[in-house]
Amino acid sequence: MPHLIGTRIILREYQLEDLPHIREWVNDYEVTNNLHDVFLFPNTVYETEAFLKSMIEGTSGSKGFVIADKAALSYIGQIDLHQIDYRNRNAVLGIVIGKKDYWGMGYGQEAITLLEHFVFNTLNFNRLELDVYEYNERAYHSYLKCGFKEEGRMRQKLFRDGRYWDVIKMSILKEEYEELFCK
Secondary structure: OOOEEOOOEEEEOOOHHHHHHHHHHOOOHHHHOOOOHHHOOOOOHHHHHHHHHHHHHOOOOOEEEEEEEOOOOOEEEEEEEEEEEOOOOEEEEEEEEOOHHHOOOOHHHHHHHHHHHHHHHHOOOOEEEEEEEOOOHHHHHHHHHOOOEEEEEEEEEEEEOOEEEEEEEEEEEHHHHHHHHOO
């Protein structure tokens, strides 16, 4: 895939050199608590290497990019498309800013906006969706700023920290993206 160039970041291909950066966050509860249940148990070096290898070789069902600092091309996080449906023109977005020094500074929003442009203008998809946990208010508000709309809630679907939480389904359609960003 091509590099997608933003103001402060580049979305670039995965590289073997990204392994130590991914390993920094992959077992960090503060990061993974907002991610899929695959991170409930410790992630082994082998599992991380297998994931990275599948992304590099293109053998994963997912496609994605590393979010990298524009100047140094160094790893900040990653943004991926899962459950890609080329026939119906949609996919599920997954994002993580693994370097906590970059949290709350708009890097995730910039990465999502770059990916939206790619998804809607290059892939010609019609829909991009995601799930966000009810307690992840920072991410929820970020997704709203990127044009995502709440479609519904799966009530008390997630159990974390001794209680049940809603999982919020959000999406953005191509026409909504164009209305917001292509005027």
